Amino acid sequence: MKPNRDIRSVRMTNGGADGATFTMKNYGIMKEHTMKMFTILVVVAALLAACGSNDNPSPSGKKVTISGSVKLISGTGVPGVTVTATGGRTATTDASGAFVLTDMAAGTYTVMPTSDTLVFDPIQRSVVAGEVDVKDVTFTAARKPGTALVEMIEIPAGTFMMGADSGMPAAGKMVRPRFQCTITKPFYLGKYEVTQKQFSAVMHYNPSEQVGDDLPVNNMTLVDIAEFCNALSMQEGYEKAYTISGKTVTLDRTKSGYRLPTEAEWELAARAGTTTHTYLGDMPEDRSSDAGKAFMYRLGWSRQNTPSQNILMPVGLKEPNPYGLYDMYGNVNEVTADNYQDYSTAPQVDRWIILPASDSLVTRGSGGNDLLVTLNSYSRGLFTRGGPAGWAAGFRIARNK
Numbered sequence: 001m002k003p004n005r006d007i008r009s010v011r012m013t014n015g016g017a018d019g020a021t022f023t024m025k026n027y028g029i030m031k032e033h034t035m036k037m038f039t040i041l042v043v044v045a046a047l048l049a050a051c052g053s054n055d056n057p058s059p060s061g062k063k064v065t066i067s068g069s070v071k072l073i074s075g076t077g078v079p080g081v082t083v084t085a086t087g088g089r090t091a092t093t094d095a096s097g098a099f100v101l102t103d104m105a106a107g108t109y110t111v112m113p114t115s116d117t118l119v120f121d122p123i124q125r126s127v128v129a130g131e132v133d134v135k136d137v138t139f140t141a142a143r144k145p146g147t148a149l150v151e152m153i154e155i156p157a158g159t160f161m162m163g164a165d166s167g168m169p170a171a172g173k174m175v176r177p178r179f180q181c182t183i184t185k186p187f188y189l190g191k192y193e194v195t196q197k198q199f200s201a202v203m204h205y206n207p208s209e210q211v212g213d214d215l216p217v218n219n220m221t222l223v224d225i226a227e228f229c230n231a232l233s234m235q236e237g238y239e240k241a242y243t244i245s246g247k248t249v250t251l252d253r254t255k256s257g258y259r260l261p262t263e264a265e266w267e268l269a270a271r272a273g274t275t276t277h278t279y280l281g282d283m284p285e286d287r288s289s290d291a292g293k294a295f296m297y298r299l300g301w302s303r304q305n306t307p308s309q310n311i312l313m314p315v316g317l318k319e320p321n322p323y324g325l326y327d328m329y330g331n332v333n334e335v336t337a338d339n340y341q342d343y344s345t346a347p348q349v350d351r352w353i354i355l356p357a358s359d360s361l362v363t364r365g366s367g368g369n370d371l372l373v374t375l376n377s378y379s380r381g382l383f384t385r386g387g388p389a390g391w392a393a394g395f396r397i398a399r400n401k
Contacts, residue, residue: 066101068137073234085109143235152188155269164378180347190396192315209391214314216332216394221387233257261398263338264351270377272322279321299375300330329375332394333363
């Protein structure tokens, strides 16, 4: 028998009756497949090396930056927010809310801002860094629920006698005659006058002439007040109550956000159910006696009982009224939402005086440059819309329930 010359059909046995047949044709096919797979693996490895990771530099060794900002819904930048990228690289936002993460290798990073009092939208962003700097990584901040900046007190609706009668202490023409006033809906009012620390935390500037974190903010315009109220409202998820166009400020009291109280709301809250000159009782006739002075000094801060004349004091040092409100008398004259108008004897419901042609708003509570006798529930003053009003005027915020 002639030997089989067809090498494609060589039989290879492994000592068994049914030894496996392996042809050279099969061997060629397997070799070809193996080479293809090896080539694919080499290409994939090269691609992975080119992409790199957040732990490995790019082939060129170039490092890049990742930058962006953290802002409120109002567009105001938020300073002091810590921004962290995968791998532990951190940055802190500056006064404008901007941050820059430097010396970043090519790769994919998770970038996330953190704060004890703020929440962010989105919570984090995935950023791919390559050969060029990454810009405009933005986050929107809002205050965490339950971390309200300004403590508010609920004021019940009610009917009271507003103003003063002739013969009452410091009862000039501006506060007469007395009339019945009804507030039909409960509302919230700030426990304290807005402090400089609170104002600066929202607006990132301080307009005050007399400066101190716990002093009432002062020397502001109506635009300053409205911008603060709107910014705080947006931080805490409420509707903006003010529309601002240049120096024109319009209040919509149907909105849920922060605003100035009306003059009637202020007096209802200051009286806190009392019918006397002050929420501590009627002023003594002899206010120069030791007992008289002791009573008057309890009311609030004026130029007669501060360490130095014409100086502001930290909020909350005097005793509160029955509703738990501090400094309703003295310290700063508190701006309200009303234009000035003379009183009449006619009963009024939800009184709010808006006179577009008027340049003045009513202030209540008197202040540090006034006499002690004006520290009562009915005294009125004036604030010029355009301002600034100097150190003697400040404000307390309200909000609908």
